Amino acid sequence: MSPLIKLFLRNNGANVLRSYFLTPSQFRNFSRTISALELTKKPQKPAKQENALQRSILEEVFVKEKQKPTTFSGKVAEKASNTFMYTAVAVGVGLIGAFVYVLAGEFFAQDSPQTIFNKALALVREDGRCQDIFGASIAGFGEETSRGRRRHVAHHKYEKDGMQRIRVLFHVKGDRDEGIAQAEMEQRDGDWQWRFLYVENKHRPKTTHKKTENGTHIRVAGTIEEIDKSMSSATSSIQKSGLSTWLREKIDNLMTKKIQKIYLIGNGHFDGSREPGAHQLALFLEISSIFDAQLIFQDPVCSPAELKWLQTKNVEIRQKIDTEIDLSTGIPTILVMIHGEHELFDGILKFNQKIDNLIVIGNNYGGVDWELSKLREEMPRINEFFEKSIITFFPEIYEPHGSAFSSTVIMSPLVE
Structure with a gap:
């Protein structure tokens, strides 16, 4: 044994022994102190609960898995619910597709009234005679209701001599006058071609006009x-x-x-x-x-x-x-x-x-x-x-x- 250890035991041995041997009164006080410390100590949380607290609210909403049914009736109900949801989604996608198809046919098909109206109105606007009669800025629109609301362009589809035809009727209005335009196209060899485009102004005199120095037009x-x-x-x-x-x-x-x-x-x-x-x-x-x-x-x-x-x-x-x-x-x-x-x-x-x-x-x-x-x-x-x-x-x-x-x-x- 080293001299240092001998010196330690000689000087502190009695005190160490005294610390290990307690009187009954001291032991009771020591027990109460230990119990109080255990009560005030915060209990540890289970690992699963601690992990759940670390997840965000959105994760709790979206990641949460629905408990699967275990009974036969529950499984049937779940399958019926899934079938209904899948059917609803399929119907929704189908309706959207049908809407897109109708919309494309209405505005982009060659034989759609809206397409013929747009082409006819463009020809009217580019025509110099129409500009002289109606003005430089010419608008086109469908029939008006009694409340002043404008409906779709009036049109009529029919067949004659084995040829498909479509005629549209619309109003034109400019700074000087207003009138009615009729346009008709016919399907020939798979292509739609013009048959005629008539434009008539409402107020007479019609056609021949002369522009005066002050900008007005006289016949x-x-x-x-x-x-x-x-x-x-x-x-x-x-x-x-x-x-x-x-x-x-x-x-x-x-x-x-x-x-x-x-x-x-x-x-x-x-x-x-x-x-x-x-x-x-x-x-x-x-x-x-x-x-x-x-x-x-x-x-x-x-x-x-x-x-x-x-x-x-x-x-x-x-x-x-x-x-x-x-x-x-x-x-x-x-x-x-x-x-x-x-x-x-x-x-x-x-x-x-x-x-x-x-x-x-x-x-x-x-x-x-x-x-x-x-x-x-x-x-x-x-x-x-x-x-x-x-x-x-x-x-x-x-x-x-x-x-x-x-x-x-x-x-x-x-x-x-």
């Missing part, structure tokens, strides 16, 4: 010489097309008595070969000559030169600008109102409660444009007249002037 009226040239060209076109011969045959089939009067209402200007009124007037000058009938002309917008030219052709000019045209006399009569105002035709029908021996040549009041028009409900007399008439459609295409006879029909009321 330039034709001279007698220009009217002669215009009407000669239009008459030649009518004769070459065979339209007057076709119309004579239709009139003979509809009217057993000889036509005596022809009222030409709202014909418009005819002092230029591009005016639709020139071709319309030329046709009914031919018809009046064929039947040796009196031609009566009424239009407030005609120029003095146009009125003078009519007098040289023995055309009677009706000076009154009203709808009080007596058609109830029983005299075989043709009332011509091609592209006429609906209000004017409605007024004439209201003035004549009974109509006999009458043929009306005018707008197609069974077409999609009238069906969607807000005026249809306001003018039941027109609907009644159209529904009780034999309807004969004009030829769809008149090559010399595409819009002169567009959407025109022959209406012959059935005898009750």
Whole structure:
């Protein structure tokens, strides 16, 4: 044993022995102290609980696993629930796919009304003549409801001679004027091609305009010489097309008595070969000559030169600008109102409660444009007249002037 250890034992041995041998009183106090320390000591948490506290709230929500059922009924219920959820997801994906398909067909397919409308409106905006009439900025939109809300573009799909066709009708509006445009496309060899695009402004005079120094536009009226040239060209076109011969045959089939009067209402200007009124007037000058009938002309917008030219052709000019045209006399009569105002035709029908021996040549009041028009409900007399008439459609295409006879029909009321 080393001297250091001997020295330690000699000096501290008694004290060490005394620390290991306690009196009963000291032992009781020591036991109480140990018990108190154990009670105040914080208990340790289980390992699983400590790990759970370390996980975030999102982990608790998303990572938490649902306890699997152990009974047969529970397993069946779980499978039914899963099947329902999978079916709901599949149906949702299917509906989204169908919606995308319909949306793509509506806006991107070649034969969709919206695609044809967009193409037609682009052509109208690029056309210099349309810019002169409507203004530099031209907007296009569908029919308006009675509350002023604009609906989708009116359209009509049909088949003729084995060809699929689609026609759209929409409004155009610019800074100077507004009007209606009709466009039609036909499917040929798998491709959709234009058949026609008609644009007509609402306010007369139509077409030929001149821009003045202050920026306004005024119409330039034709001279007698220009009217002669215009009407000669239009008459030649009518004769070459065979339209007057076709119309004579239709009139003979509809009217057993000889036509005596022809009222030409709202014909418009005819002092230029591009005016639709020139071709319309030329046709009914031919018809009046064929039947040796009196031609009566009424239009407030005609120029003095146009009125003078009519007098040289023995055309009677009706000076009154009203709808009080007596058609109830029983005299075989043709009332011509091609592209006429609906209000004017409605007024004439209201003035004549009974109509006999009458043929009306005018707008197609069974077409999609009238069906969607807000005026249809306001003018039941027109609907009644159209529904009780034999309807004969004009030829769809008149090559010399595409819009002169567009959407025109022959209406012959059935005898009750």
